[in-house]
Amino acid sequence: QVQLVESGGGLVRPGDSLRLSCTASGLTFSDYAIGWFRQAPGKERECVGSITWTGGSSFISSSVNGRFAVSRDDAKNTAYLQMNRVKTEDTAVYYCAADWKGRGSFVESQYEYWGQGTQVTVAS
Numbered sequence: 001q002v003q004l005v006e007s008g009g010g011l012v013r014p015g016d017s018l019r020l021s022c023t024a025s026g027l028t029f030s031d032y033a034i035g036w037f038r039q040a041p042g043k044e045r046e047c048v049g050s051i052t053w054t055g056g057s058s059f060i061s062s063s064v065n066g067r068f069a070v071s072r073d074d075a076k077n078t079a080y081l082q083m084n085r086v087k088t089e090d091t092a093v094y095y096c097a098a099d100w101k102g103r104g105s106f107v108e109s110q111y112e113y114w115g116q117g118t119q120v121t122v123a124s
Contacts, residue, residue, distance in 0.1 A: 002026040009118030022096030033102025034079040038092035047106035093117040
């Protein structure tokens with residue numbers, strides 16, 4: 001069956017960098033756009049970035065623009081969320097999701113498969 005597994009979360013300090021990974025199995029990874037979402041306590045889930053299935057384009061939310069970046073390595077069936085200069089407000093559970101032949105939508109309902117999430121806590 002399809003599995004998306006996020007890793008790389010943890011406790012970091014403000015200003016640190018962190019890279020999350022999303023490793024997929026059970027699907028043809030190169031056919032899927034990948035979106036990165038997060039949900040902070042008491043808040044709705046939001047998309048922070050995505051990358052098209054071709055990898056030709058990536059998109060970053062204005063809420064994290066300039067600090068986060070999305071990439072993919074199809075040979076490793078893995079997508080990445082690079083988080084730089086993290087802030088306390090970046091504390092959330094981070095999820096990756098897969099959208100077949102997707103164009104990098106920020107809309108949750110576009111995504112067919114979801115990971116279980118990884119916790120990122122930013123605190124001094």
